Amino acid sequence: MLFVEETIGVTDTAHIPQQRSDLPLDSAVRYAEERHWDVFPGTWLEAADGRETCSCERTDCTVPGAHATGPDWAARATGSVAAVRRLWSKQPRASVLLPAGRTFDALDVPESAGFLALARIERMDLTLGPVTRTPDRRMLFFVLPGAALKVDDLVRRLGWTPEAIDLVTRGEGEYVAAPPTRIGGSGAVQWARRPTQANRWLPDVEELMSPLAYACGREAADERARRA
Numbered sequence: 001m002l003f004v005e006e007t008i009g010v011t012d013t014a015h016i017p018q019q020r021s022d023l024p025l026d027s028a029v030r031y032a033e034e035r036h037w038d039v040f041p042g043t044w045l046e047a048a049d050g051r052e053t054c055s056c057e058r059t060d061c062t063v064p065g066a067h068a069t070g071p072d073w074a075a076r077a078t079g080s081v082a083a084v085r086r087l088w089s090k091q092p093r094a095s096v097l098l099p100a101g102r103t104f105d106a107l108d109v110p111e112s113a114g115f116l117a118l119a120r121i122e123r124m125d126l127t128l129g130p131v132t133r134t135p136d137r138r139m140l141f142f143v144l145p146g147a148a149l150k151v152d153d154l155v156r157r158l159g160w161t162p163e164a165i166d167l168v169t170r171g172e173g174e175y176v177a178a179p180p181t182r183i184g185g186s187g188a189v190q191w192a193r194r195p196t197q198a199n200r201w202l203p204d205v206e207e208l209m210s211p212l213a214y215a216c217g218r219e220a221a222d223e224r225a226r227r228a
Contacts, residue, residue: 022180025088028096031178032084035195037103038077040175041087041094042068045182052185064184066095066177073175074099095181101172104129104202105147106140108168109216114139117208117215118192124211127203130195132179135187140176141212147171147205154209158217165216 022030024041031037045052045065054064061067077099078084088094100106109117111133121128129142148171155162162168170176182188193199 023092024094024096024180025085025092027178027180028084028088029081031096031098031195032079033081035103035200036079038079038099039084039178040068040073040077040097040099041091042066042073042097042177042181044091044093044095045184054184063177066097066181066183066189068097068175073097074173077102077175096178097175097181098178100170100174100176101145101148103145104142105145105205106132106142106170106176107147107151107205107208107212108138108140108170109212110166110219111137111139113166113212113215113219114141114192116218117141117212120211120215121208126207126211127199127201128193128208129199129202130191131193132176133190133192134177135183135189139192140170141208142202143205143208144202145171150205151209154206155213158210158213160213160217165213165220167212167216 028039028041031039043055043065046055052064054061054067056064056067056069076087077097078087098104114131114133118128118131131142132140134140148169151162151167151169155165155167177183177189179189179191179194
């Protein structure tokens with residue numbers, strides 16, 4: 001795959017708006033009330049011996065403080081503000097998790113590719129939904145539900161495979177961590193593009209696939225060159 005070099009002139013700090021220091025409950029209520037997203041509480045971080053560990057108490061936990069507490073998480077997810085308040089009253093520090101495949105799917109890409117895609121999407125004046133940035137240097141682009149059924153075909157039409165360019169779809173049966181959820185000692189999930197009235201209507205995956213696949217493909221090629 002041949003890439004055309006272009007100058008973006010974008011820095012990470014220029015793209016990250018200042019984050020509010022909301023409590024998990026405040027954010028969960030806002031997601032349910034303003035965005036009509038279902039939410040559910042996950043694990044949380046516990047301080048012990050000068051470090052923070054996951055409330056699940058597993059020493060091999062891969063996402064401490066940011067995963068579901070049991071297999072029934074999908075049934076517990078709710079869009080009722082009253083239910084949200086009740087759930088977080090039991091554990092105010094619980095992470096804020098959003099089930100995918102209901103009101104949105106999420107396209108999960110490497111952070112460097114995500115910033116490149118953001119610049120291209122905005123320059124092309126395409127519709128853009130909320131975008132999160134995670135401590136493990138990933139970015140998630142929120143799109144209309146059903147993306148998981150379309151992505152493979154769309155990416156292949158552009159000359160790649162999702163696996164080769166590290167583009168993952170989070171859809172039905174999965175969930176994502178939402179701000180201000182903290183993941184271990186690595187930091188908190190943040191909004192790279194926070195939910196607003198302007199992005200209430202999410203784009204279809206087809207609208208964003210070209211710039212996202214381009215950015216991911218370019219990042220994958222750069223990574224191969226670095227390893228050569």
